[in-house]
Amino acid sequence: MLTGSKTTFKVRQMVPDVKDRMLSHSSLHSRGREMFGLCCLPGECVLQRAVLVRKKLSAKEGGGWLSGTLFCTHFRVAFVPQDSPKPDDNADPVLLGDHDVALASIEKVVAVGPSRTKLVTANSSLKFTPEELVLYCRDLRVICFLFDRLTPETQAVEITYTIAKTYQPLKPGTVLSFQNAALGSIEMKQFLSNRPRDPDMNWFESTVDWEQELERVGATGWRVSSVNDRFEMSTSLSRFNVVPQKVLDTELKKTFAHFNEGRLPRWCWRHPRGSDLLRMASFQNNIYHEKDDIRNLELVLFGVQQVCVVVELGEEMPSTADIQLAHTRLRTLCLGDISASVSVPDDKWLSTLEGTHWLDYIRCCLRKSGEVASLLRGGHLTVVLQEADDRDMNCVVSSLVQVMCDPHCRTVAGFQALVQKEWIMAGHRFLSRMNYNRDSDKEEAPVFLLFLDCVWQLCAQFPSRFQLSGDYLLALHDSLHVPLFSSFLANCQRERSRRSQHLAQSYTPVNGLRELPRGSPLQDPCCDPPLPPVWDWALQYSGQRRGRFTQPVTQPASPPPLLNGNLNTNLDPHRHVDGMAGSVFLLSKGSFSSPSNLLPWRSSAGSAYRKSHRRAPSAEMLPALERLLRACSLTESGPDPHEPLLPLLLGPCIKVWRDCYLRGALHAQAFTHPMPSSMLHPVDQLSLEVQQLREKLAQASSTSSSSCSSSSSSPTSSRTSSNPRIKQDARRTDSNLNQNANNGTFLFPNSRSSNQPPAAPRGNTQTAASVKPTSRPPTSIANPPQTRPSGRDGTKHTFLFGGHQPDNRPGQQRYIPAPHTKPPRSRSSSSSGGSSGIHGNNVQ
């Protein structure tokens, strides 16, 4: 492992100055990829190294100790396991390996000696040889390295010093140098600029993206306005915003001023039952509302509906300061006070947890989102989320509502699009809230982390409804603490694009590729490095770990039906909200009211308004709305995929995100059972096996049935396709059994159910059921299993679309997957991340 380089290394070790060493290295290895077995980024150099180090593995990683070599570069602390495969020279550079920590996410460095522990800072000196090196990270990880007796003492001491000196806590300006360290080299810049974007997800950067979203959810009456293209109307809003079709851009321009920061009501999402979700900032009260403006204001606010409910998020939701305080307390509880090593006694743990109020805030967000989701479910409402600046809790609630209601948002691609839409483009102040530069302590608040925790709660309660996994949420959580990603390094789109324009070349958002001219050597090395989006997971996570982002074997989300509110026909009549046109209600504390000053122009404009416009909201509508809320909260979130996932909010149901908060805690490390790494959870193991078997099967069949010309059916169908009638029977029983599997759930990987058009006998029941929910169809779930046997043979994995193409529904024709869109081959190979095919179809 160490040949000649060892001596040179030792010599360099004598050089006291870090900077000198850095320079010498970078000059020597500016092109070199590999140093001492560490696969370096271009331009990265190793500052210090310690051999024969063991790393304590977390339970997720299999537990136990892994021996290898510890490196400290000026960008990361890297750990290379002893028998790790030789890095491939042609492989893409990876920012962080599986065992690496970015220096910027380190919070504290603690050296553990034989009898004492010491917090090591840049200026401190060690009086003992550390036996153990513990890195406390901002993302609540605790990474523990153990020096062997055979590790040279100088190495142990030096690397501790080096890490302590280079991670540079809490100093303004470190972020930039960190970024430069990671991405500053020309090779890296080129590499990053050539990264293809994830084509599956919606980036919401162009009008096309927004239109695609409008089409996906079937929202009509809305258009994408580019009136804010140069950020003249509102600096914090995105370039493109969705507004009612009726409002012209010229009219729109006047309405900006009536809202705080110009954040006028914008469309976010449409519920399949026809309600729209909007968000806006608070009204500017000191402005005179002209008569013409009022019409536009109302148009913007009401959208395409007649009734509008304003959900004011200011009062009941925790303030950002609350969130910050709660999170700090939670950190302290979970990590313990590192320096004092005082931890909460076990028998007081629960009450201390309660005292952090973190769980209360989660509950609060989930409850409010549940209320909004129930409202939307009522149909034909405009629900407007209002918050003073529309940049914190509005993001949380609007995205949670969509996670609850829209199965698409529970896939990885959909979730990323959601974050892109409701957070990044909507102008959540990531930079200030995360306080990367340590210059906005007052504004720091982990609002996004709160949101992630809320999603995790949903995920924990309804694991079968999510395609994304806890690992994915955890990865996102951790990435938030690495200040490298453009997604999180700006407060709004304007800042973000200014930054990229600062680079001599601006990218063209239309084709979605950042096109930097190849090999522009003149680029100033001091210029900001190009920052990748966080969604480029390959930069941070190995393929193996990315595989765990999705539930191991899942069916991709069934594309949501685009019904344009047609679902509404199923509603019970008394749930209809036939409010007076133009009624506005306020939802606060779980009840509705219609205060006169809700819309400032109505109260101020007084009689003039009433004459010209609509009547005052009717009081009779209030109970109807309240009914909406309550009725929904009591129905079970049954098989209907459009039923919102309403989480249970009672004490026993809201849990601590153990995988995240407790993974680093020392007492949770006690939980890390050393186990063989191959020892997965049975579910994972089985699903892995399913994948492997499928691949093998695909192989086997492609060889064996190559003569067989079955173009559209599964590769195995050489036998079965000769007997289509049996197949049909088998599938019918299957689909009967697996009705639930169709519900946009992901737990049941039976692609058979998702890919099959409904079997013939259920056709009549569908029409019956669509007329009236109370009608009793002849087929019920009462007697499924008898007709089982033939379903057990291989036929159920085959797909025949042709025979079952429901011809009687021409209107929906385009959403029926075309026979060739999903050949089983591709399904079998991409069963984990393979939602692409479906989503691709969906937007065609």
Add this chain to the structure above:
Amino acid sequence: MLSLGSSGGKQPAKPSFVSYVTPEEINPEKETSKKERLPALLPGEVVFCSANPVLKFTQDELSQRGVFGTLVCTNFRVSFISDEAQTEDTTQHFKNKLYGENDIPLMCVDHIYGGYDDKKKLITGPQLKNKYPSKIIIHCKDLRVFQYCLTFTDEKDARKIFQGIVHHCLESKSLKCVFAFSYSANNAEMQRKWRTVMFDATEDWAQEMKRTKGNCRLVTENYAFELFPRLPQYFIVPAAVTDEDFQTAKKFNGKGLPIWCWSHHSGCALFKTATVPLMQEDTVSQNYVERMLTAVAQNHLYSVKTEDLGDTLPSLQEVQLAYSKFKQFFLIDNSTDFWVSDVKWFSSLENTGWLDIIRQCLQKALEVVECLEKENTNVLIMDEEGSDLCCVVSSLVQLMLDPYYRTLMGFQSLVQKEWVAAGHNFQDRCNHLHHKDKEHLQSPVFLLFLECVWQLLQQHSPAFQFSETYLTVLSDSLHVPVFSTFLFNSAQQRLGMLLTAESPQQQPWTQRGPLSCPTVWDWSVQFDCRSQEFFINPVYSEKLRVDKAAKKSHRPKHTRQLSLPAFKTPPKKGFFKEETDSLKKMLRAKRLSRWMLSPDASPQAASREFYEAWQRRPLDYHGVLLPQLDGPAVRVWMQRYLRWIPEVQIFGGGAVALTSRLSELQVEVQELVRRLERHGGHGHGGGGGGGVYYRDGPPPPYPGASTPSPTLLQMPSQSHLLRSSVRLSSSFPFISVRNWSFKPAIPTSMGPQGLSFTDPDNIASKEDEYSETISLV
């Protein structure tokens, strides 16, 4: 779930589902059409009294709606038979054959409250001074809550049923009246094959000692309970205990005799005993105690550690108090209560101290494990009776150390050995007979043990063959008066009662008499095969077969014991060394006291160290298993405590989701394997990392890892049941579908519409509605 009596109701009764019933609304024609229906009685079951119509409230927000039916009190249960036509509940996978959803075994009744208008009053006896309550609220020991309204009942009937229920549930009665006796007298056919070791014969004990390689003396002299009535028929003591010692021990009622529990493979063993009351200046007892200690010490050379659990663990009264506080949070009359308690959920749970008691027990067990595993000393634990907390700790220790006890049969044997045969005072601790003067003896010790096991199960799920559901059911069975297992105070009482009940004229203790009461381990009495599948933990990683065979030939290797003492244990013969003398001195100097630890380390810190050492080793689910005891680790047994509370049922969530996913995947794996095989030869050839779970797959290269376990392979039989798991709630086996009816948006006239919400057909139509949606896709 249906009540047992459901089969009786054939006629399609009118929709009697009434909401907001006021007395005026009962229509008389309805009453006339009613005939009283009786539940399908068990053998030996006798109906005492019944009343109709009684309104059973559903557990709803305002408790305003309910079902009419007949309330029946028999000598086994309080049963409610709904007047409604029972709808076929197809999703019912888990059904108790003895008592249904609406039945409460008499022993299971915890408290009865009378409801007067708004007030709730605890009922203590059948005779009431003032008027009879209009509502009976029954809190069950399995945490169900029933509310019956007697307003519509004939006043005479109402009084009769009220008195009957209160009398039979709360009044003290003699053991003979317990239903088990009349049940067994009338139920001739019994299964007699138990794979569970019952520890009621010498062979069982000898076998157990052989299995653990213990080297102690099996005492058979007590087979007729002449020496020690409190002790089991057969028991094992250290080899050094002589017959003379028995005579001395007799004076102390058998207290102080160290009873062997289990031997560690290193040779040291765990003993338990009852504390001998030590008088001042009482040389007899002091000598006796010392002799016993020496005897224990001689079992495995020179060292013994004693621990008086009475000093270090909470007393039985504290346990009882904590539990009764704790369970209040789950016994809710209506959901409003629950919302109220929710505000301070965590701190109120913590304040009851129940979780902390669990933690302390586990901690103590951990310390004992450390002594056995690391220091290889004998351990003698004692408490006042020798059969309460001793049992908890000793069984936990065995569970942690011995993988055999983590199998279903092993666990049952463990309970049989440490609790049933060893004479835990089940009768008094549960106060089965409602003796007022024994109320202070009541204490949920066995439940405490199950709680601790649950914590272990939670933390190391793959190590246990049985599931959480099994534990829950076992804790319920404690209060089903059909089984002999949990009914008695001692082995003597059990044998005596069962034999005299059977044939009074026979001489009592001949051989093991024909037990005619079923034991609780005979699960087929309660559940059919399908339901019993839920007892198996789907993620149990079974030991490799090969390993098992190998294990028989040689004991487990000492590879994991990194921290063995430097000196090896000398051969057995060589005791009486210097160490023994020093031990004697120590014993003399210090009475039975705390652990003899080095003075500088507190036991907590020491066990912490031990724990961390254990943690560093690779986890072996078939080796030593230690619990984690930190704040977040000790949790509430959700399934047991929350299963009846609709508000916390998560649909499509909880453990069911996992189970069903697992079975789903298994089906798929088998399917794929079969298809691969059909393709000929490719099935095994290219086997890379796959093939872990199917039978012919290559065994995993590491020992003790999960394997093609037969349980996993038999799981698919459940799978088709679980297909519908999206609708299954987190408290699945107990409540499969949310059993509270849809709460109408407007709680006014509901009539047929309201009924339709509970109707399964409606669910079906809903599903079709759904499938329609998909078909449009």
